[in-house]
Amino acid sequence: MAAITIRQLPEEAKQRLRMRAAAHGRSMEAEARGILLAALESTGKADLNWVEQLVAVGYEVGGVDLPVPEDEPATAADLRS
Template sequence: MPSITIRNVPEEVHRAIRVRAALHGRSTEAEIREILERAAKPDGRLKLGSLLVSIAREAGGLTSEEHALFERDKTPAEPMGFDL
């Protein structure tokens, strides 16, 4: 998992994060991970799959035949051989 180093964090910001972490019952590092995750992936964000489904519904959806075109072959692949 990647790691990030953040330099020159103002003391009052660091103190506020430590207090916030204590209130949530987790470490400062875990609190910062939570803050970053919520900032990068907000709850109300529009996801591509959801957008595509809504567009398809507005357009009338897919017929059975069209849906079958997107069916995936679920048979396992044959392992590769290296024999000559």
């Protein structure tokens, strides 16, 4: 397995990680590893915006054919009071 070093982690984040690890009964390293793995598994398309995600889903299901109604001329506004 590979090892990484996280530099410049704010002290508050380190303290929160320490508290979270203690609450789960494991080391800070194990907690950080769990958080990282869960984040990577749950957000396969995290860098896409919602429109790109919607388009991707459309491609996955084979696309969607929507009816395009014909344009109708606008009615004139009645500006008489």
